[in-house]
Amino acid sequence: MKPRVAFFDFASCEGCQLSVANLEESLVDVLKLIDIVAFREVMKEHSDQYDIAIVEGSITRPMDEERLKKIRANANILIALGACAHLGGVQRMANQWTPEENKKEVYGIANPADIADSNRFFEKPRQKALDEVVKVDYTIPGCPINKEEFAKVLIALLTGRKPPIPDYPVCVECKKKENVCMFTIGKFCMGPLARAGCGAPCPTAGNECEACRGYVDHPHEKAQTDVLEKYGLTVDDIMRRKTMFTYRYVEKPKDGA
Amino acid sequence: MKILMKEDFKAFVNALIGDPSLDTVGVKAKGQKFVFDSLDSADELRLDYDVTILPPKKYFLPQYETIVEFDMSQPFSAKRPEYPRKRVIIGVHPYDIAAIRQMDSYFLDTDITEAYLRRRKNTLIIGSDVITVSPTAFFGDMKTGEVKSGYDLFITDLGDRVSFEVGTEEGERLLRHAANLKDSTPVDLQKRKAKRNSANGKAMRGLMAKPNVWHDLLEKNFESIVWKNQSDKCLACGTCTLVCPTCFCYDINDEINLTLKSGERVRTWDGCLLRQFTVISTGEVFREDIVDRYRHRFHRKGRYLPDRLGFVACVGCGRCSSQCVPDIADPVKMMNMLFESSEHVIAEDGDRDAHSVSIDAKNFDLEGTISLHMPKPATIIRAEKVTEKEMFFEIEMDDHKPLGHQPGQFVEVSLFGSGEAPISVSSPPGGNTFELVVRKAGDLTNKLHLMKAGDKVGIRGPFGKGFDAEALKKKNLLFIAGGLGIVPMRSLFNHVLNNRPDYGEVTVLYGCKEPCEMLFKDEVAAWGQRKDITHLLTVDKCPDGECWEGDIGVVGKLIPKVKFDPKHTIVILVGPPVFYKFVIRDLKKLEVPDENIIVSLERRMKCGVGKCGHCQMSGVYVCKDGPVFNYKEIKDNKEAFK
Numbered sequence: 001m002k003p004r005v006a007f008f009d010f011a012s013c014e015g016c017q018l019s020v021a022n023l024e025e026s027l028v029d030v031l032k033l034i035d036i037v038a039f040r041e042v043m044k045e046h047s048d049q050y051d052i053a054i055v056e057g058s059i060t061r062p063m064d065e066e067r068l069k070k071i072r073a074n075a076n077i078l079i080a081l082g083a084c085a086h087l088g089g090v091q092r093m094a095n096q097w098t099p100e101e102n103k104k105e106v107y108g109i110a111n112p113a114d115i116a117d118s119n120r121f122f123e124k125p126r127q128k129a130l131d132e133v134v135k136v137d138y139t140i141p142g143c144p145i146n147k148e149e150f151a152k153v154l155i156a157l158l159t160g161r162k163p164p165i166p167d168y169p170v171c172v173e174c175k176k177k178e179n180v181c182m183f184t185i186g187k188f189c190m191g192p193l194a195r196a197g198c199g200a201p202c203p204t205a206g207n208e209c210e211a212c213r214g215y216v217d218h219p220h221e222k223a224q225t226d227v228l229e230k231y232g233l234t235v236d237d238i239m240r241r242k243t244m245f246t247y248r249y250v251e252k253p254k255d256g257a
Numbered sequence: 258m259k260i261l262m263k264e265d266f267k268a269f270v271n272a273l274i275g276d277p278s279l280d281t282v283g284v285k286a287k288g289q290k291f292v293f294d295s296l297d298s299a300d301e302l303r304l305d306y307d308v309t310i311l312p313p314k315k316y317f318l319p320q321y322e323t324i325v326e327f328d329m330s331q332p333f334s335a336k337r338p339e340y341p342r343k344r345v346i347i348g349v350h351p352y353d354i355a356a357i358r359q360m361d362s363y364f365l366d367t368d369i370t371e372a373y374l375r376r377r378k379n380t381l382i383i384g385s386d387v388i389t390v391s392p393t394a395f396f397g398d399m400k401t402g403e404v405k406s407g408y409d410l411f412i413t414d415l416g417d418r419v420s421f422e423v424g425t426e427e428g429e430r431l432l433r434h435a436a437n438l439k440d441s442t443p444v445d446l447q448k449r450k451a452k453r454n455s456a457n458g459k460a461m462r463g464l465m466a467k468p469n470v471w472h473d474l475l476e477k478n479f480e481s482i483v484w485k486n487q488s489d490k491c492l493a494c495g496t497c498t499l500v501c502p503t504c505f506c507y508d509i510n511d512e513i514n515l516t517l518k519s520g521e522r523v524r525t526w527d528g529c530l531l532r533q534f535t536v537i538s539t540g541e542v543f544r545e546d547i548v549d550r551y552r553h554r555f556h557r558k559g560r561y562l563p564d565r566l567g568f569v570a571c572v573g574c575g576r577c578s579s580q581c582v583p584d585i586a587d588p589v590k591m592m593n594m595l596f597e598s599s600e601h602v603i604a605e606d607g608d609r610d611a612h613s614v615s616i617d618a619k620n621f622d623l624e625g626t627i628s629l630h631m632p633k634p635a636t637i638i639r640a641e642k643v644t645e646k647e648m649f650f651e652i653e654m655d656d657h658k659p660l661g662h663q664p665g666q667f668v669e670v671s672l673f674g675s676g677e678a679p680i681s682v683s684s685p686p687g688g689n690t691f692e693l694v695v696r697k698a699g700d701l702t703n704k705l706h707l708m709k710a711g712d713k714v715g716i717r718g719p720f721g722k723g724f725d726a727e728a729l730k731k732k733n734l735l736f737i738a739g740g741l742g743i744v745p746m747r748s749l750f751n752h753v754l755n756n757r758p759d760y761g762e763v764t765v766l767y768g769c770k771e772p773c774e775m776l777f778k779d780e781v782a783a784w785g786q787r788k789d790i791t792h793l794l795t796v797d798k799c800p801d802g803e804c805w806e807g808d809i810g811v812v813g814k815l816i817p818k819v820k821f822d823p824k825h826t827i828v829i830l831v832g833p834p835v836f837y838k839f840v841i842r843d844l845k846k847l848e849v850p851d852e853n854i855i856v857s858l859e860r861r862m863k864c865g866v867g868k869c870g871h872c873q874m875s876g877v878y879v880c881k882d883g884p885v886f887n888y889k890e891i892k893d894n895k896e897a898f899k
Contacts, residue, residue, distance in 0.1 A: 030515065033517065066763070081529060151515060155514075155517065157779075158517060158703065159513055159675075161675060162700055167532070167533050168495060168532075169492070169493075169494045171496050171499075173494050175311070175495070175496055175499040176320040176499065176525075176526060178287070178292050178311045178315075180289070180310065181496075181582070182287040184580075192493075192494040192582060217532070218493075218532055220491065222489075223489065223491055223492045224492060226583065227490075227492065227582050227583050230583070
């Protein structure tokens, strides 16, 4: 029997699921291998009977945690899809301020009662990655994910192998593509710390890597900071660069709760 | 020397581009840098380039290359891929030609890489003099600004005209595409000489340590603080190795298509600066610290490859230093730094340099060369689970021939879709089948554990240097096995038992973590019945509920409990990486001479033939020079027992 797969999303743009939908003709092959029972990007049917849950988005409020825990309980395998699920996404930058400061900034203070914690939709918003709430079996990183890598992970799972997410930096794939190094044209690239697997599309298109896939397992961060300083960036600049997708690595708890 | 005026030269290049039998590549601009790429028109060709981002090695050892195509719907179905049409590369600088000649020596050494040879034979090289010198180039210092061979044609841009030198008959035949070829004049020769002299002069960056002293310089400064100081700035991004024309290490992975029925075994560039380069399936990392990886790269260039193949593996192209973001990859700076800080007298190594190659690709014939990475089909005869984690397999090659192994050798076991893993042969030599014991540790071994009699596997090998059973004859033998070490050791031990009268006293000490992990329980029980061997067993711990009559503690603790003559006994040690340091220390307390200790080491062995680079332990390839070593030969190897 084909494994039943369900897609879910939390705080995110759903761009990663869109990337899956964009597999297009390959999607036909994929559908020969799995039964998709929930995927609101492409279908309206929904079932809670599934083996594999593929979850996009960051976890924001207690109600999201509850929902994720239910998904976890229903699934044999849970896969975090994309940077929001993997790291908390760009929205995690909000964790630099307390929930109250954020609410005040975003919603103003006209009717404080409407956005108080007692309203469960506004309860203690804090961005978390999935693995800070439940056990995550596999992660497909990236903003958005690389659809070829998605297919590779699926193939690995279906053939009983470890998903082949690389543990070397983007520089490796960038060099293999023979790109002009971003540093040589005065751009400040996170490639030396960032996990490869994307195929270095950003430097290939002339843009610096922002480490949307997170860091390799053993990044040499000190050396990267030295390098960026050498190229004229201040510590503040560097920290700003490092908080874009990878605030998780430098976050100091500031719950304000 | 022949001459073509510029317009005629362009017509020549366009004629090559228009020849449907050829894939014509040359140097083109990419942003403000240059790359080798397919040419659409002679106007794209930039003979004034300084250096390309990647060297032309990508045409002989591509970044990604399918080496086996497999069909998983069949029990065992594999074929070699088709290779592309003939290629001509225009504009290869002399230093890159020197590097290609080094590559020839590397891949056409004892085990010929068929895919490499095929590409090499299928590629014509049109060399070109350097017109613009890259600021980081130091081919003047390395004397690689000129080559006498290694090209089919060699051209020099002389302004309004291009000079041609013929290197091979095949190169000369390319000139059929050239119209209005005329003889050169003495003025042309003079102009070319001036261009060369100028380029070579500009490519001198003040390298104080000449290539022929690099070996000694590196050897004497292995522990220098310079390595740590520099590597503290290293991002370990792998760039220096990827852009290097003399870095050849590669990885191999299986990729399965979305049909789940077929796939490809793909060889990709790898690099020793990357952490995962030395990680093995059980999790050990043999070069964890960046300083070790950083140092390894320089030592491989200046010491290990010179020792193995004769040449200094640096051609002075300057790519590493121009592309290293923290600017710590420059060989000129590194060698000068070592040279200046060196208090020792540095010995010269004859006239060794980047040109010291002994192999010429021209002398090799594709006929009869075998594909190094193509496994042979074999059938599982017997599969038995022996512990929670280990399974025993008896395997027969499908050609029904014996494996022909020595005790202590290993094979690469292959399952299409899951890759390959090095597995020690556990049975003694002889017989039409051989035995393996496989621990569940990764994708491939997990899959193997699901297999049963009648299933097919791929086998490459046997590989490496095993135990010399002949040389051990008449000697007293003390075997010490830790954990899985019993598996390779058994190939020798059972050979000794089968030929017991040929050997002196035989003692075996075997330790594992817990009683349930003990392997070959029936055979171990039979040891007790024999009067001609002594044996002791130990476990690290015996959990409640398990039964154990032997010792408790690490295997080294058994050594004082057996009688043996330390001076006249050969000790054979096989165990996990941590085991050696302790057991060897215990043996040295008893004054066992170094040469009487034999070890079998573990590293990440991927290709099995000393090409992919992963198992390298300083200059030693564990897959080829080992895994069995005499301790005396290996004890000073800085990476052996680290």
